[in-house]
Amino acid sequence: MIGFLKKINWMTLLIPIVSVILGLLCGAVIMLIIGYNPLLAYQSIVESIFLQPYYGGETIRAMIPLVLAGLAVAFAFRTGLFNIGVEGQLMVGWLASVACAIIFGHLPRVLLLPMSIIAGGAAGALWGYIPGLLKAKFKVHEVISTIMMNYIALYTTAYIIKNFLYHEGERTPTIPASASLASNFLANLTQGSRLHWGFIVVIIAVIAMWYILWKTTKGYELRAVGFSPDASKYAGMNVSRNIVLSLTISGIFAGLGGAMEGLGTYQYMTINSAFTGIGFNGIAVALLGLNSPIGVVFAGALFAGLQTGGLTMQSVAGVPVELIQIIIALIIFFVGSSYVIKWAIERLSRKGHKK
Known part of the structure; x- marks a missing residue:
C-alpha cells in the first residue's frame, strides 16, 4: 500500500515536469518552423x-503577485472551490492599499505600511x-459569481479612481515613501530592477497557507468540506460557514497580490480598461504547481522567468515576445491533458519492465 501511494505521488509530481518539457519542445518546434534558433532563444x-542581476531581480519581482494569485486559487481548490475571481480580488486589493497609503499618508512608516498591506488583504477578503x-x-x-465579481471590480476601481483619487495621467497620486515597499538597496543589488520587499510577504x-491547511483543525475542516460536503455535514461540520471562510481567505491572498503591485512595483494604480491578467495567470500557476504552496512558488518562478526572459529572447534571438505566451499556453x-501524459508514462514503464 505504501509503495502504491509513493507511486501515485511520484506520478503526480512527474506530470507537471513532463508538461513543462513538452511545452518547451513544442515551442522549439514552432521557432524552427518560423525560422528562429530555439537553442539561442532558450539560452x-x-x-x-x-547571469544578469537586473533580469534576475525583475523575475523575482514578477513572481510576487503571480505566487500570491496562485496561492489564492490553490487555497480555494484545496477546499473544493474554484475561485475564478482572483483577478477582481487582486484589483480591489491594489486600489485599497494605494488609497489607504494616500489617505493616511501623514502616519509614520511603522503604522502606514502594515495598514496599507492589511487594507489590500481586507479588500480582497471582502471580494471573496x-x-x-x-x-x-x-x-x-x-x-459564475466570481467571474461576475471580476467585472464589478474592474469598473468599480476605475470609477473610484476617476471620481475620488484622480491624478493627471489617468491614475491615482503616487503613494508616500513611508508606505512604499520599494528599496534602494534591492535596486542597487539588482542593477536597477524594481525588486521590492514584497517577497517577504510571499514567504509569509x-x-x-501550509500551516492553515495542514496544521490546524480548521484547515482539516476546510479540506474535508471540499472533499465531501455531505460527509462533513454528517460529521457535524458547518459546511456553509467553511465555504464562506475558504473564499474569504482565498481573497486575502489575492488582495495581498494587488497590494504588492500598488505598494511595491508601481506605487500607484491606473484606471484600467482591461484586466491585468495576473489573476488569470494565477489559475495556471496553481494548476502547474499542483495546488501546493511550494509547487505554486516553483510554477510562479517558471512563468515569471519566461515572461521576463522573453524580453531578452526578442533582443538576442529575434524571437517575437508573443511566442512566450504560446509556450505558457x-x-x-x-x-x-494530464490523463494522456499519465497513460503514456505508464505504458512506457510497462514496456521497460517487460524488457
Whole structure:
C-alpha cells in the first residue's frame, strides 16, 4: 500500500515536469518552423535570469503577485472551490492599499505600511466573501459569481479612481515613501530592477497557507468540506460557514497580490480598461504547481522567468515576445491533458519492465 501511494505521488509530481518539457519542445518546434534558433532563444532566457542581476531581480519581482494569485486559487481548490475571481480580488486589493497609503499618508512608516498591506488583504477578503456567501446561502455556483465579481471590480476601481483619487495621467497620486515597499538597496543589488520587499510577504503567505491547511483543525475542516460536503455535514461540520471562510481567505491572498503591485512595483494604480491578467495567470500557476504552496512558488518562478526572459529572447534571438505566451499556453494545455501524459508514462514503464 505504501509503495502504491509513493507511486501515485511520484506520478503526480512527474506530470507537471513532463508538461513543462513538452511545452518547451513544442515551442522549439514552432521557432524552427518560423525560422528562429530555439537553442539561442532558450539560452538567452537562462543567461539573462541567472547571469544578469537586473533580469534576475525583475523575475523575482514578477513572481510576487503571480505566487500570491496562485496561492489564492490553490487555497480555494484545496477546499473544493474554484475561485475564478482572483483577478477582481487582486484589483480591489491594489486600489485599497494605494488609497489607504494616500489617505493616511501623514502616519509614520511603522503604522502606514502594515495598514496599507492589511487594507489590500481586507479588500480582497471582502471580494471573496461575497461569492462565498452567495454559494453558501443561495447555492450560486462560485465560478459564475466570481467571474461576475471580476467585472464589478474592474469598473468599480476605475470609477473610484476617476471620481475620488484622480491624478493627471489617468491614475491615482503616487503613494508616500513611508508606505512604499520599494528599496534602494534591492535596486542597487539588482542593477536597477524594481525588486521590492514584497517577497517577504510571499514567504509569509506560503507558510501561512501550509500551516492553515495542514496544521490546524480548521484547515482539516476546510479540506474535508471540499472533499465531501455531505460527509462533513454528517460529521457535524458547518459546511456553509467553511465555504464562506475558504473564499474569504482565498481573497486575502489575492488582495495581498494587488497590494504588492500598488505598494511595491508601481506605487500607484491606473484606471484600467482591461484586466491585468495576473489573476488569470494565477489559475495556471496553481494548476502547474499542483495546488501546493511550494509547487505554486516553483510554477510562479517558471512563468515569471519566461515572461521576463522573453524580453531578452526578442533582443538576442529575434524571437517575437508573443511566442512566450504560446509556450505558457502549451504548458497549461499539457497539464490539463494530464490523463494522456499519465497513460503514456505508464505504458512506457510497462514496456521497460517487460524488457
